[in-house]
Amino acid sequence: MAIKQLALVAFVALTLAACEEDRYRGSARHNIPIPSATYALMSEKGMSKDQPIIIRSFKKESELEVWKRKADGQYALLKTYPMCRWSGQLGPKVREGDRMAPEGFYAIAPQQMNPNSSYYVSFNMGYPNAYDRSYGRTGAHLMVHGACSSAGCYSMTDDQIGEIYALVREAQNAGQRAVQMQAYPFRMTAQNLAKHRLDPNIAFWRNLKEGSDYFEVTKDEPAVSVAGGRYVFNGGQAPAAVAEKRREDEVQVASLVAKGTPAIKLIYDDGDQHASFKRALASNGADALNRSASWGSKDVGISREDALASGPRVVVLDNSGKAKATVRAASAENDAILAAVASAPVEEPAKPVEAKPALAPRPAAATAATQLAKVVPGNPQQGPVLASASSTPVVPAAPAEDKPFLQRALSFMPVFGGTADQGVATASAPVVSVVPASPTTTSAPLPPRRANGLRTSRLDRSTAAYASQPAQR
Numbered sequence: 181m182a183i184k185q186l187a188l189v190a191f192v193a194l195t196l197a198a199c200e201e202d203r204y205r206g207s208a209r210h211n212i213p214i215p216s217a218t219y220a221l222m223s224e225k226g227m228s229k230d231q232p233i234i235i236r237s238f239k240k241e242s243e244l245e246v247w248k249r250k251a252d253g254q255y256a257l258l259k260t261y262p263m264c265r266w267s268g269q270l271g272p273k274v275r276e277g278d279r280m281a282p283e284g285f286y287a288i289a290p291q292q293m294n295p296n297s298s299y300y301v302s303f304n305m306g307y308p309n310a311y312d313r314s315y316g317r318t319g320a321h322l323m324v325h326g327a328c329s330s331a332g333c334y335s336m337t338d339d340q341i342g343e344i345y346a347l348v349r350e351a352q353n354a355g356q357r358a359v360q361m362q363a364y365p366f367r368m369t370a371q372n373l374a375k376h377r378l379d380p381n382i383a384f385w386r387n388l389k390e391g392s393d394y395f396e397v398t399k400d401e402p403a404v405s406v407a408g409g410r411y412v413f414n415g416g417q418a419p420a421a422v423a424e425k426r427r428e429d430e431v432q433v434a435s436l437v438a439k440g441t442p443a444i445k446l447i448y449d450d451g452d453q454h455a456s457f458k459r460a461l462a463s464n465g466a467d468a469l470n471r472s473a474s475w476g477s478k479d480v481g482i483s484r485e486d487a488l489a490s491g492p493r494v495v496v497l498d499n500s501g502k503a504k505a506t507v508r509a510a511s512a513e514n515d516a517i518l519a520a521v522a523s524a525p526v527e528e529p530a531k532p533v534e535a536k537p538a539l540a541p542r543p544a545a546a547t548a549a550t551q552l553a554k555v556v557p558g559n560p561q562q563g564p565v566l567a568s569a570s571s572t573p574v575v576p577a578a579p580a581e582d583k584p585f586l587q588r589a590l591s592f593m594p595v596f597g598g599t600a601d602q603g604v605a606t607a608s609a610p611v612v613s614v615v616p617a618s619p620t621t622t623s624a625p626l627p628p629r630r631a632n633g634l635r636t637s638r639l640d641r642s643t644a645a646y647a648s649q650p651a652q653r
Contacts, residue, residue, distance in 0.1 A: 282305055
């Protein structure tokens with residue numbers, strides 16, 4: 181009897197376990213619970229499941245943060261999740277099919293939640309928002325989802341997205357009309373800004389930093405609107421502490437540049453993933469990572485695993501923003517990038533051409549005979565004779581003593597248009613110049629050439645600034 185009871189208990193336990201697993205794989209995935217460990221962490225930090233949240237993502241660091249508001253009204257960091265995959269490059273999404281994951285300020289409303297995603301569960305970021313539309317940018321269904329695969333989305337593991345999805349759902353159920361997502365290219369540190377100071381996207385990134393500064397100083401959600409092709413935060417009014425942070429950061433950036441921080445641009449083969457996943461991929465292979473990260477998703481595999489084998493290419497820029505060297509970094513981490521830059525070939529500065537000393541001007545009283553004497557063979561004071569450009573050898577003049585008296589007398593007179601055979605130099609050009617092989621006419625030298633305001637997570641505000649499209653992924 182006891183054996184039958186034990187068998188029955190075991191059968192019920194197995195059945196319940198199977199149902200529990202199916203419950204969160206099937207149509208009831210919208211009821212994914214917040215893990216008990218996360219509940220404990222919220223309690224420890226003075227948070228509850230019903231309080232509003234903010235999501236922040238960082239491409240270069242491949243991390244996603246969830247912040248939660250505490251009882252005192254300020255937001256605090258709940259958890260940081262390593263990102264399994266993002267695609268494209270640093271910079272905003274511009275058009276459909278460019279594989280770029282969006283950057284900017286977005287809002288996730290309840291209608292953007294998708295528990296029936298092929299990638300376990302997901303939510304639509306709301307791209308294109310009002311800012312994106314003002315630039316005519318295209319694309320739709322840009323998501324945060326499960327599966328370690330991306331073609332313009334932020335991809336988490338299935339366990340991670342299940343937890344994040346549950347946190348967003350509970351905040352929305354408690355009255356948060358839209359969860360703000362701040363999507364950045366990298367953490368807005370002075371070091372990152374100094375290195376990327378000549379990137380074509382730097383003006384856009386500095387605009388995003390205004391919202392980041394407000395959040396980091398006040399620990400409150402910035403009210404976001406769009407005007408004049410820019411994000412505007414809190415109607416353009418920055419508290420004194422926020423303005424002071426901005427000034428301090430600018431001073432630090434200038435100091436880093438003065439100390440020699442290189443200006444760079446990163447080029448990825450196709451996005452990246454957190455270092456923890458890169459290690460797992462290298463150690464265990466793509467199949468093992470896919471099984472552990474995407475147990476509840478459609479089996480799509482790890483996207484472009486070949487692009488994850490190494491870090492980005494680092495383009496070192498000169499002061500005008502032009503590339504002067506390109507090297508491969510081991511990873512996108514700061515130390516790896518600096519090591520790559522240090523290994524870049526150094527361009528040797530062009531050596532200045534040394535000007536040859538000009539020949540001393542000859543005295544005006546110098547006669548043709550004096551000049552002629554210097555090129556007579558055997559004369560101990562003979563000056564240098566430059567080689568002719570012609571292959572015809574220069575024939576030296578015969579000694580004056582061997583010539584008839586009349587010819588010797590005439591040789592003291594300046595002869596113009598003379599040849600080497602005559603052994604006579606012109607009065608206008610010393611013999612130390614190139615001696616022509618054939619008769620030429622002396623002419624004057626040619627002249628020188630000329631050298632040619634909506635706070636969407638508040639219960640009483642609309643989401644117009646973040647207008648989004650429903651998700652299907």
